[in-house]
Amino acid sequence: MPSAAPRCGAVTDAARIVAQAIAVAIAIAFGLAPSLAAAIEPFIVKDIRVEGAQRTEAGTVFSYLPIKVGERLDDQKAAQAVKALFATGFFRDVRLEVEDKDVLLVIVQERPTISKVDITGNKEFDTETLKKALKEIGLTEARIFDRSALDRAEQEIKRQYVSRGHYAAKVTVTVTPQERNRVAVNITIEEGDKSKIARINIVGNSAFSEAELLAQMTLTTPGWTTWYTKNDQYSKQKLAADLETLRSFYQDRGYLEFNADSTQVSITPDKEDVYITINITEGPRYTVSDVRLAGDLPVPGLELQRLIELKPGDVFSRAKLQATTKAISDRLGTEGYAFANVNAVPEVNREKLQVAFTIFIDPGRRVYIRKINISGNTRTRDEIIRREMRQLESAWYDGARIERSKVRIKRLGYFEQDVNVETPPVTGTTDQVDVDVTVVEKNTGQLLAGLGYSSAEKFVFNASVSQANILGTGNSLIAAINTSSVNRVISVAFTEPYWTVDGVSRTIEIYQRNTNPGSLQVSQYDSSTGGGAISFGVPISETDAVNVGVRYEHTHLSLVDNSPPAYILYVAEFGNSTNSFVLNGGWSRDTRDDILYPTRGRLQSLLGEISFGDLQYYKWNYLQQNFTPIFGDFVLMLRGDFGYADGYGGLPLPFFKAFYAGGVGSVRGFQQSSLGPQDIYGNATGGKRKIVGNMELFYPIVKGDKSVRLSVFTDAGQIYVNGNDLPERAQFDLQGFRYSAGLGLAWNSPVGPLKFSYAIPLNKKPLDKIQHFQFQIGTIF
Numbered sequence: 171m172p173s174a175a176p177r178c179g180a181v182t183d184a185a186r187i188v189a190q191a192i193a194v195a196i197a198i199a200f201g202l203a204p205s206l207a208a209a210i211e212p213f214i215v216k217d218i219r220v221e222g223a224q225r226t227e228a229g230t231v232f233s234y235l236p237i238k239v240g241e242r243l244d245d246q247k248a249a250q251a252v253k254a255l256f257a258t259g260f261f262r263d264v265r266l267e268v269e270d271k272d273v274l275l276v277i278v279q280e281r282p283t284i285s286k287v288d289i290t291g292n293k294e295f296d297t298e299t300l301k302k303a304l305k306e307i308g309l310t311e312a313r314i315f316d317r318s319a320l321d322r323a324e325q326e327i328k329r330q331y332v333s334r335g336h337y338a339a340k341v342t343v344t345v346t347p348q349e350r351n352r353v354a355v356n357i358t359i360e361e362g363d364k365s366k367i368a369r370i371n372i373v374g375n376s377a378f379s380e381a382e383l384l385a386q387m388t389l390t391t392p393g394w395t396t397w398y399t400k401n402d403q404y405s406k407q408k409l410a411a412d413l414e415t416l417r418s419f420y421q422d423r424g425y426l427e428f429n430a431d432s433t434q435v436s437i438t439p440d441k442e443d444v445y446i447t448i449n450i451t452e453g454p455r456y457t458v459s460d461v462r463l464a465g466d467l468p469v470p471g472l473e474l475q476r477l478i479e480l481k482p483g484d485v486f487s488r489a490k491l492q493a494t495t496k497a498i499s500d501r502l503g504t505e506g507y508a509f510a511n512v513n514a515v516p517e518v519n520r521e522k523l524q525v526a527f528t529i530f531i532d533p534g535r536r537v538y539i540r541k542i543n544i545s546g547n548t549r550t551r552d553e554i555i556r557r558e559m560r561q562l563e564s565a566w567y568d569g570a571r572i573e574r575s576k577v578r579i580k581r582l583g584y585f586e587q588d589v590n591v592e593t594p595p596v597t598g599t600t601d602q603v604d605v606d607v608t609v610v611e612k613n614t615g616q617l618l619a620g621l622g623y624s625s626a627e628k629f630v631f632n633a634s635v636s637q638a639n640i641l642g643t644g645n646s647l648i649a650a651i652n653t654s655s656v657n658r659v660i661s662v663a664f665t666e667p668y669w670t671v672d673g674v675s676r677t678i679e680i681y682q683r684n685t686n687p688g689s690l691q692v693s694q695y696d697s698s699t700g701g702g703a704i705s706f707g708v709p710i711s712e713t714d715a716v717n718v719g720v721r722y723e724h725t726h727l728s729l730v731d732n733s734p735p736a737y738i739l740y741v742a743e744f745g746n747s748t749n750s751f752v753l754n755g756g757w758s759r760d761t762r763d764d765i766l767y768p769t770r771g772r773l774q775s776l777l778g779e780i781s782f783g784d785l786q787y788y789k790w791n792y793l794q795q796n797f798t799p800i801f802g803d804f805v806l807m808l809r810g811d812f813g814y815a816d817g818y819g820g821l822p823l824p825f826f827k828a829f830y831a832g833g834v835g836s837v838r839g840f841q842q843s844s845l846g847p848q849d850i851y852g853n854a855t856g857g858k859r860k861i862v863g864n865m866e867l868f869y870p871i872v873k874g875d876k877s878v879r880l881s882v883f884t885d886a887g888q889i890y891v892n893g894n895d896l897p898e899r900a901q902f903d904l905q906g907f908r909y910s911a912g913l914g915l916a917w918n919s920p921v922g923p924l925k926f927s928y929a930i931p932l933n934k935k936p937l938d939k940i941q942h943f944q945f946q947i948g949t950i951f
Contacts, residue, residue, distance in 0.1 A: 291359035335403030338362035338441035368443035421488035427453030465531035503569025734849035748784035767876035789815040813860035828856025839910035839929030841939035846889025862887035
């Protein structure tokens with residue numbers, strides 16, 4: 171029996187060892203440090219103390235601790251407590267001990283904080299951009315250091331470099347301990363050379379050459395523009411888009427069953443070259459045998475039939491089919507069927523290689539607009555936006571009017587371009603929708619100063635202070651100064667776009683204009699004109715407007731030593747100071763799809779003015795520009811500019827109101843304003859009739875980017891008939907035309923539009939002033 175006690179003690183010790191092992195295993199299983207050295211005898215906690223915390227408040231520890239004073243503590247609860255404190259991420263070691271049998275001692279060792287994060291070796295990405303990305307995953311200064319966050323940061327940086335083509339990029343992370351339980355993190359990046367696409371192979375094509383198919387793709391091998399486009403760097407997203415482009419290319423040409431079977435992307439061991447192989451199946455070419463309409467037709471069938479672009483006998487085209495379904499859907503939308511469902515179902519005859527389509531139409535319920543809700547406008551008044559809406563409340567839904575409303579709101583210029591218009595259904599109804607217009611306001615006040623240069627006017631300085639949306643009223647005020655070697659203009663203009671509720675606009679302007687054409691190849695004189703004007707714009711349709719106005723001008727002329735005799739006689743007869751009132755009017759129509767980079771549409775304007783007082787003359791000018799897409803991204807522009815002017819009441823046309831031509835914006839290759847009749851010094855005197863024509867073919871250098879465009883052009887024009895011309899030089903004939911042809915470059919750069927041209931005159935005459943290279947840099951008011 172005496173030996174039983176020791177045996178029982180040994181068993182108890184063994185049990186405690188087993189319990190300790192189980193506790194350690196539990197701690198390890200939960201990712202805890204094995205610092206729970208011994209099992210805890212269950213007891214009632216009368217007090218809890220925290221040791222080792224320097225930055226972390228004791229209250230913070232208590233808030234995460236699942237044990238409170240007065241509760242019973244055992245091994246299970248102790249393990250839960252350790253797990254809970256580790257889960258905070260504040261500590262790298264947690265230990266529980268018992269003191270005085272009923273006091274729980276929580277001993278923690280805090281994780282270090284990050285004192286600084288240094289990034290070196292990065293050129294592809296800005297340092298601040300990388301730091302911002304690291305901050306989002308928890309790796310930034312003053313945050314608790316987490317090794318797992320460091321690993322995520324390393325992988326994220328590598329991923330970002332791979333997305334930019336740096337497959338060989340290396341990221342080395344160094345953690346340096348510092349005093350006061352801090353660490354410094356240094357990330358060293360070896361970017362290496364970018365991996366470029368060495369070759370793209372297309373396997374399975376027979377109907378089209380590989381070169382023709384590669385021309386459709388965005389991804390390409392290195393070329394002279396890829397330094398800007400980065401399209402010679404592999405991107406999974408770009409490849410997916412290119413495969414869809416190839417699908418559209420084939421299906422638009424009849425290959426209904428085209429399929430991209432697989433793609434293989436491989437990189438060389440040195441990680442410099444990427445090879446892409448695309449395997450395709452073209453399938454046979456199909457023609458259309460029939461196109462039928464089916465379903466509920468709330469619009470006359472004959473009218474919908476006219477919207478069908480695919481006709482029997484045509485080669486199948488997915489683009490034409492999609493345009494057909496969209497046109498039908500849009501047409502139904504104008505009748506209030508906001509949720510019309512239009513689907514084209516094919517019937518394929520593989521033996522005859524024909525496909526028929528049945529276009530099923532389900533118009534749904536006709537709906538009307540309950541409310542128009544506008545949000546995002548913190549400065550602009552609601553009424554300024556509502557007056558641009560062509561869709562009215564309580565009216566039937568009209569998709570065309572809603573789209574036109576969106577365009578008109580964009581053209582205000584008060585908001586960012588992404589004006590969002592949605593038409594959610596009204597809850598609890600089946601025939602009502604709301605129109606939710608969301609705008610993002612931008613600063614409409616501008617203080618601008620710029621310096622430009624043109625081959626005609628040399629250096630041009632311009633400055634302006636403007637507010638296009640005064641106090642959110644939609645009215646604008648512009649004060650501007652523009653000065654160059656030829657012109658100096660100071661003006662103040664105030665515009666009310668809705669002077670009346672019907673949309674009649676009013677503009678009041680005061681200006682001072684000085685002209686000194688000494689640097690141009692025109693007859694020499696100086697003029698100073700001051701005046702004021704008021705004009706009104708009357709909209710007569712969505713694309714047409716009529717403008718009328720009146721202005722007063724006081725002009726003072728100063729002649730120079732080499733002014734022509736005709737100018738001297740004019741000043742001697744009528745004096746060097748004149749006062750006149752000028753009535754002006756005009757009509758304009760603009761159907762262009764874009765103001766900056768039009769690809770289709772027409773701009774027309776007819777402007778006229780007649781002067782009363784000391785000056786008695788009239789002028790007319792007609793301008794027309796047509797934009798037509800030819801093929802791909804090529805756009806053809808045809809422009810005609812015609813003017814006619816003369817005096818009346820027995821008075822001549824004032825020489826400073828004559829027409830001029832030549833140079834940028836006219837007939838390139840000839841010096842600015844140098845065409846037409848000349849004085850005895852060989853300088854142009856202008857004329858009463860102006861005829862200028864331009865034909866230009868534009869193509870964007872970078873696919874999908876219209877801001878940089880190359881062009882091939884041919885210009886023609888001439889100035890005819892001035893009062894002091896000899897009869898034989900006053901004849902209007904096409905032989906007197908001047909022609910030129912050349913190359914152009916236009917770039918809408920951050921500093922303003924840049925225009926360059928190199929033109930060769932095709933029928934130069936001995937007295938013509940030639941200027942092959944011409945350019946204009948910066949915006950000129």
